[in-house]
Amino acid sequence: MREFYLLAGVFILLTVAVGLTRVLLGPRGADRMMAAQLLGSGGIAAMLLTAAGLESAAALDVALTFALLAAVAAVAFTKSSGRAARTEED
């Protein structure tokens, strides 16, 4: 069962990492930000699965921290990607 958790976690991580190519492709700041957001929730999922797989209760707290910071990062990205886009248009 522990092996299953870890493999599922690695699978999700690799999947969402492929999605990171959107950061390269763009074209908008919003697209780049969404790729990062997907990596964020994928990372949270992987962290939860790692917590179960390595039987580390503390990893749950790390996941909780991730969940809170993902929101802060998402807001910061949206606000600044709008700014970056505007200055690019200038």
Next chain:
Amino acid sequence: MSEIFGFTAACLVGLGLYGLIVHSSALRKILSFNVLGSGIFLLLGVIARRGAAAGLVADPVPQALVITGIVVAFSATALGVALIRRLDEDDEEEGEP
């Protein structure tokens, strides 16, 4: 098995060093420097993991060192960013492109 991360750490240090040399903008130099620092922290983490003894899964002393290091690295980054901003502002006032 934690040696895998040791090799990763060595590569991270190399990557950061490369970025530190080739980038011309200060922001990217700071970012590269942070990657380099993360590599060194990771190396300390591997050493801590190998030092498992006395019923502890890892040697807590290097780990505590890394926690302190992360915060100090952040202070340096913040100071660097503040310097960049001020430089930018001064450039703008002097009418440089």
Next chain:
Amino acid sequence: MSEALDVFTRIAVSLGAMFFLAGTVGLLRFPDTLSRLHALTKADNLGLGLIVLGLLPQVAWPFGALKLVLVWVLVLAASAASSQLVARKVRGGKDRS
């Protein structure tokens, strides 16, 4: 009983992983920003939701379970709000041009 729960966990976690795969494919293959946003929110909400659901029977009761649910609720709130922000930004950009 615990074997049945294990099977339930396996199914739910696998389904969740599939949603992450689908979300990534959508993010890469869908033609415009708003439909990509749709794909992303499915992965966020359902993928993570299914994994949390699958892990619920396996964690320490009640605080572990409480933390798991809290993680999911926080991600839901963040994803809902930032989707709104992204969508407004995209639409606002179109209206202006």
Next chain:
Amino acid sequence: MNAVYGLFAGLSALLLVVAGFAVVTRRHFAAVVGFTAFGLLLSLAWVALAAPDVALTEAAVGGGVTGVLLLSASVQMRAKMEVLPSWGVRFIAAVLAAIVTAGLMLVVLMLPDEAPTLAPAAKESLAFTGMGNPATAVLMAYRALDTMLEKVVLLLALVAVWSLGRDHFWGGRPDFDFSTQTSGPLLLLARVLVPVGVLVGIYLFWVGADEPGGAFAGGALIAAMGLLAFFAGVARPPLVGSGWLRWAVVAGIAVFLIVGFGGFWGAGDFLAYPDGLAKPVIVVIEVAMTLSIALTLVLLVVGPPGRRP
């Protein structure tokens, strides 16, 4: 165990790909997005290395406040793309970096089989302080002087950042970039998330004595929540000149010093905790430290005063 091996290898590969992307890409914004993703992966690696305390600190400091800081800097830059030097210079730099990497890899291979460790010594201090978390015990008792000096570094950095402000702005509020516009969803998010986040931050600090957590992780999380409040416009960065702010910023060091000199009188040495009272004294220091850390991190991100008082 094969799955653990898979986790280590997969994480390592991802770390290198994402870090490489963040270093090499020419677009500043994409580089910062990549760096934030790197922080997230790094903290997964810390969990895999049995260092949950470091994972928490890395997540809260590396992913959270550093991300916002670099982002605000990248937005301000007028050039959105990086101009790279010629092909030859890049090649030489790559060779140089490869040599350093190879040397470090050799070091990793040559690490002594019987790893030197301070774990037994740390374990002893654990028993003395009555704590359950070895990392916190090291930070607060075994190497407490380092922790105190590190607080001084934070304060000095803040003094340096503030000194970069212009004279006529002195005493005003920092001009934090994107705090101008707000909207419904953002307000709702801030009102829901900030209280929960502050609560989780206090929880992290509180369990830090016995479980992974501690003042740094808790303080950094609270700092990130403060930034979210600024983003949403529900709070404004404080006036740099206000008296309460200065007291709050030095509170951690002040309590540390009082306890330190009190050690001469109570236990015969600087920063020596009296027998049996170690844990309560450490908790008092940690409360002051968490407050100071949270505030200092926020102030470092928002930068020097940029508006007239």
